[in-house]
Amino acid sequence: MRQNKRTSPVSQSIAVSVLLLAALFLLPLAVVAPFRPALFGREEPVDETEREEPSPPPVSGGDLDAARPLRVLDGEEVLEMDLGTYLVGVVRAEMPASFELEALKAQAVAARTYTLYKLQSGGNHGEAADVCTDHTCCQAYTGEERARANWGENAAAYEAKVEAAVRSTDGEAILYGGVPILAVFHSSSAGLTRAAGEVWVNDLPYLQAVSSPEPGERIPNYYSRVEFTAEELKARLQAAFPGADLSGGMESWLKDPAADSAGSVAAVSVGGVRAKGTQVRAALELRSACFTWEAQEGKMVFFVTGYGHGVGLSQYGAAAMAAAGADYREILTHYYTGVTVEPYGG
Template sequence: MVNQMNARSILSFFNSIPKSLGFALLIWVAAMMPARAGGSVELRVAIEQNAPQVNVGSSGTAQVLDGSGQVVGEIQAMNGFAAQAKNGGVALDRWKSGAMWIVPKQATDVVWIGNRWYRGRVYLVPTGKGLTAVNYVDLEQYLFSVLGAEMNGNWPQEALKAQAVAARSYAVYKLQGARNSINSVFDLDDTTRSQVYNGVQSESTGTQQAVLSTAGQVLAYNNRVVEAYFHSSAGGCTEGSENVWSTALPYFQSRQVGFDEGTPVSAWSKTLSLSEMSSHFGVGNIQRIAPKNLTKCGRVLAMEIVGDRGTKIVKGDDIQAALNLRSTLFTIAAQPIASKAGGKATLQFVVTGRGFGHGVGMSQWGAYNMARQGKKYNEILPQYYIGAVLVPLDPQ
């Protein structure tokens, strides 16, 4: 029998939520939450994947449905359960089925998945390595959370509106691709692999306002919704998508943009010792490092690294990962330094870079600066999605 968690146990889940939230958060959500509009788009977001068990519950009474949609029982408000994959199906308290739903009776109630509260409903399905929990949630309500997770909810409204349109476009693009795959059980996940989605805890009045004021608006190019990537800071130059993911998309172009100058991540540097630098690349003590291939913007596609035990050509993103750099828009300079013991001079390496992220699509800090300068969201977006236009989303 799967362990049932009493009300006291599920309340302990709140330990992962800031104390300023808790029950006050649920009351706020209930007050602010609009009911799902007819004809709206529902997303499938994977919250837990291949997990041995998933903690689930509801803020109000919820129905438990089997995989065919038949009601098999109810769970009461603030009672938590540990769902498990068992014998090719899902076990939840006394119920077992090939798959299972948890559906709140009231649209204003929220569901618990893992360690957070979410709007919408829960679909539990066994996978080869465990259990996957999918949050079925209205697109606009999903964006309430994404905006607060991907951008500061206190930023200017026009920047948040630009983010709302970009995030909505990206989600719809991914949804369309997933729905064309018969084996897909979700459209996106809740991490940076898709868009960060933290449930109701990352919502705010500012994010809700930005989403609702742009509701249903997406970016399209040649009558197709665009894959609207975004990042923290372009470092002065947006990147062509072919230099990051091999596929050239006409609305992502390498071009100089000065909108994010002076922001916290527009320029940065890092100094590494010879031993720190050499430990990552397997060529012994590094003697020389030089760019092998750069993009038009100057992002590193590859560098030649020469050491006393060999030479390697290393990809720019591999160097970024190894050295924990903010972007591939960097240079590396070797500087001789005298030995403290007065012996032979050695080297240190100074990495000087710009921007944060892949550089494709909208720079969030650029949007912030333009909004501060009085630009509207429909003036911000064309700077980053070249030739794309704002269109209303067809929910069909």
């Protein structure tokens, strides 16, 4: 009896301990059980981060231009690049990046077309290169580093603008009869562009005289003045026209000018030798062939309007059209007669 009495408290103590241990383990499960599906279920967790609206698709990366490799003669070095890279450099060099985007697009398409024309016609560099960076032979070209230095604080915006002009017109060319044209361009004309036949040997149906809205008051050096002493003028004219008789006074050296359809000098008599206005312009390094002259205080003074040969696209005219709301296709089909503007895969 004593033994039972002594062991009963021990048994009771063990039983209590077991119950406490059971309660200790089961209580957390009882608390968690109602939330089990939420904690251990297969549902995906809710993403509570703030969502942004999807961005618009980027502008075309220029796949058509990128697919055309080009060898560009730069001085004595031949640079290998794709057409798109080359065109960005041409637009940087040939047109002010401050111009309207549609004008820059027109320039990009004209430059692309001119390049394609060169490629198809064989160019001027034989097997050595396709084109060069000399503007008197092909088209001017400026690298990004030099362009950014020239642009200063506007560099980032201007570079993005020029690249957009090339990318957004990827592969597009000016076509006449389905083939790329000789897409020449110039800075500014005297209100009318000139027909190719009035400047060079051959006429072309798509390079005819058209009106051009030149904002003369806003164009740097749109009106220019050049003067020569009698000795300077004689030396230049004699070098360009060896058969000219320049024995009299300088007032008699240039006579009988004839104007073309754009008002430029088509031809003039130089000491009895009939010469083209473009030849006189080159000899005297005038900004255009739209010039007049008169003797003043012992010098011959030339008054010049516009800049460039005056054929094809006028860059300042294109800028004026773009500012008035014209898009690049309207600009191009205005300056180049009877053409279409479309992607060209030839």
